[in-house]
Amino acid sequence: MVQAAVEGVQIIRERMLAAQSRQKSYADNRRRPLEFEVGDHVFLKVSPCKEVRRFERVRAVAYRVALPLDFEGVNLVFHVSMLRKYVQDPSHVIQHDTILLKDGLKYQEQPVAIVDYQVKSLRSKDIALVKVVWQNHSVEEATWELKEETRAEYPYLFQS
Known part of the structure; x- marks a missing residue:
């Protein structure tokens, strides 16, 4: 019984080493060394x-x-x-x-404006979201935030 367990562990180790070796070879092919010189x-x-x-x-x-x-x-x-x-x-x-x-x-990043609203429907509830544009970022970098948390933290965004 103990011998079978030891053999099973040995097989698992060999397979793990093979998988690690395979993953390392894939990673090494994609990785390239980055070096910079003064003035670059x-x-x-x-x-x-x-x-x-x-x-x-x-x-x-x-x-x-x-x-x-x-x-x-x-x-x-x-x-x-x-x-x-x-x-x-x-x-x-x-x-x-x-x-x-x-x-x-x-x-501290501050929100500038809300540019979109969305309601996400889950199985048992609906979640209201707002798309917020942040200071020092473009509209393309806006993020979806929970409406209620955003309203509680930044009420001035909802005044208009």
Whole structure:
């Protein structure tokens, strides 16, 4: 009985190793090493977020990035996963918005307007949603939020 269990565990281990090896070979084919030189131009990928956020220092694979003066107080060290290679083109002009940072390098996203309403029907109830456009973001980046939570937190959006 014990021998059968040991053999079963051994078979499971072998199959898991085979699966891990297969997954690693797929991942390695898609992964390419990213290295930057001094003077390279990069895009900094920052995800839009509606909560309070803090820019934090990263360990391991990181680069120090020279940012515009508007970003004074932001840590200049970023993980390589947040950077994308950019081939400089003189005709390409990038407009960036200034984000006001509070003490502790925090910022608070504020909703600007509600652009759409929707009622999602589940089996036993209906959920009212609103599509909210956030400050410093375009209409394409608007997010769906619960109507009642949004009304409680930002009543001025519902006055008109």
